[in-house]
Amino acid sequence: MRSTPPPADAVTMPLARWYGDAARDLPWRRPEFHDEFGAWGTLVSEFMLQQTPVNRVIPHLEAWLARWPTPSALAAATTAEVVQQWANLGYPRRALWLHRAAVEITERHDGVVPRDVEALLGLSGIGDYTARAVAVFAYADRHPVVDTNTRRVLARAVLGQAQPGSPSRRDLALMETLLPEDAGESAVFNAAAMELGATVCTSRAPRCEICPLLDGCAWVAAGRPDTGDARRRQAAFEGSDRQARGAVLRILRDAAPDSVPLDSVLPEWPDPLQRHRAIDSLIADGLAEADGELISLPR
């Protein structure tokens, strides 16, 4: 006699089966990747994947790990080298944080990426998502891993809403209730939920026809209501400070390791005040360094 399966199985079982067939072949999912780079490889990949699409990350990840295959190797690099290697991945403060995390790992953890979630959360640039992603995907421990893809899958399949709206902490708790007891199965479930959100249960045009959760999906059952789109729109990029900062930093990256005259940096920028603000804030963030009338990446 089998007991009635827990409701969570209605989600975990079909998802695991689907993942076995449909998972993309990504570098950080290959055994050789873990053999070669261990948890460090996972950590670097997760930093790069924060808000940067998979396809753009892959070549940068390989170059980065070839140059700095261990935390201590990166810790020994200069800020300028790190920012330049980060290239056009975007959000360059992540490069600073990754560098800082490498120093922290070297100094506080004997050069070994921590396994404990609390210890991981203590590192620069690591939050709820990245800490658990490292613990689960590098160390095969049992934790809920909740990113924007998983949140969307939970919102639709379980909560019946078009987009995630509840605080992400609540989705973390919800994911915990669905997590299989077995650590290995739970790791697959975490990866599968993310993969489904990335490739099928997408934000704009979900492909419900091929979704393994179609039969039990609360959102489909409700007639795919458009939940008023509570998402906050991303601030305009054109004319923003971010655009100005990006333009300045590109010049410094291209010139590195040389300095350039301050006057030569975006002299024609439409808003001189904004140009000044961009330069100052980059220096304040540690992404640039001024020396008299010269400016460069930090030395």
Add this chain to the structure above:
DNA sequence: TACCCGTGGGG
């Protein structure tokens, strides 16, 4: 909590 932080590809 809401806002800030780059960059580029796809619908």
Add this chain to the structure above:
DNA sequence: TCCCCAAGGGT
């Protein structure tokens, strides 16, 4: 063309 948004985190 233009708009959306992408394996988040810090403040």
